Amino acid sequence: MSPVKSIRHKEQPGYVIHSYPYQETSLIVELFTREFGRLAVVAKGAKRAHSALRSVLMPFHPLTLDWSGRAELKTLRSAEWRSGYRTLMGRSLMCGFYLNELLLKLLHREDPHEQLFDYYSQTLLDLHRSDEPATVLRHFEKNLFQELGYALVLDREARTDQPIKAHERYIYVIDQGPIAARPGINGVELSGQTLIDMNLNQYHSPSTQQQSKTLMRALISHYIGHQTLYSRQLLIDLQAL
Numbered sequence: 001m002s003p004v005k006s007i008r009h010k011e012q013p014g015y016v017i018h019s020y021p022y023q024e025t026s027l028i029v030e031l032f033t034r035e036f037g038r039l040a041v042v043a044k045g046a047k048r049a050h051s052a053l054r055s056v057l058m059p060f061h062p063l064t065l066d067w068s069g070r071a072e073l074k075t076l077r078s079a080e081w082r083s084g085y086r087t088l089m090g091r092s093l094m095c096g097f098y099l100n101e102l103l104l105k106l107l108h109r110e111d112p113h114e115q116l117f118d119y120y121s122q123t124l125l126d127l128h129r130s131d132e133p134a135t136v137l138r139h140f141e142k143n144l145f146q147e148l149g150y151a152l153v154l155d156r157e158a159r160t161d162q163p164i165k166a167h168e169r170y171i172y173v174i175d176q177g178p179i180a181a182r183p184g185i186n187g188v189e190l191s192g193q194t195l196i197d198m199n200l201n202q203y204h205s206p207s208t209q210q211q212s213k214t215l216m217r218a219l220i221s222h223y224i225g226h227q228t229l230y231s232r233q234l235l236i237d238l239q240a241l
Contacts, residue, residue: 012036015032016059016063017032017038018104027042032103032107037111040072043079059100084125091133092133094234095136106223116144138201148223
């Protein structure tokens with residue numbers, strides 16, 4: 001019986017979203033790729049001082065990747081930088097790490113999300129350009145939920161299907177949507193104007209900024225369960241999110 005051949009994938013676009021040491025000289029690298037979603041590879045010898053991979057496997061750099069293997073842990077063969085990298089600094093850098101942690105904790109391995117990959121690439125560019133990173137994050141979070149099948153209901157009341165009214169108060173119930181506010185309903189209270197603004201990706205109002213942030217925190221905490229988002233806590237500590 002002939003041995004099973006290893007599958008090799010070449011010239012695949014992707015990003016590093018996390019890495020950690022493996023044995024003495026290697027790394028386990030979590031990648032986010034356009035065609036194959038999130039996957040883990042071993043980068044052999046990447047910790048060596050003269051390794052060609054050492055300076056390439058950095059977060060937020062668009063990469064061209066080559067890996068092989070049939071098991072859950074693949075073997076990285078090569079990685080090269082592509083054009084399109086923009087330096088993230090300060091708050092934008094911390095927001096980038098927050099994006100990566102969301103992908104790491106919400107995406108299943110080898111579950112492709114090509115549209116989400118494009119959103120992620122654009123969001124990195126937006127973080128580089130924007131003076132309001134929190135607004136960029138809200139837009140990405142909304143797209144992330146949509147791509148994962150948890151699309152937010154923002155344009156109508158969940159129980160009556162009536163259009164959202166700007167001056168009404170609502171309570172957003174996870175996995176249902178906004179419900180007209182009244183006693184006994186558990187969820188995140190917010191104004192109709194905030195829902196309308198979020199639906200239009202407009203976050204100019206301080207009230208919309210605050211209420212949308214509270215809603216997204218509640219949704220993310222629900223979907224990641226007992227996991228901790230360390231980057232978000234750091235952003236909160238820095239009053240940047």
